[in-house]
Amino acid sequence: MSAQSEGNYWEALKNYYGAMRQEIGPYDRSYILYNIGRIHTMNEEHTKPLEYYFGH
Structure with a gap:
């Protein structure tokens, strides 16, 4: 989230896509x-x- 708040959107996207590969809850x-x-x-x-x- 800090990459996004700092305006580094491409880094934030990379982090979010990485998080999507993990087993996470619906929230x-x-x-x-x-x-x-x-x-x-x-x-x-x-x-x-x-x-x-x-919902991709």
């Missing part, structure tokens, strides 16, 4: 998917976030 998964979607939105990739907002 954590939804949090990660939401943040992946937010990063893509901030990068003006407006169609990509829909995949993540709707």
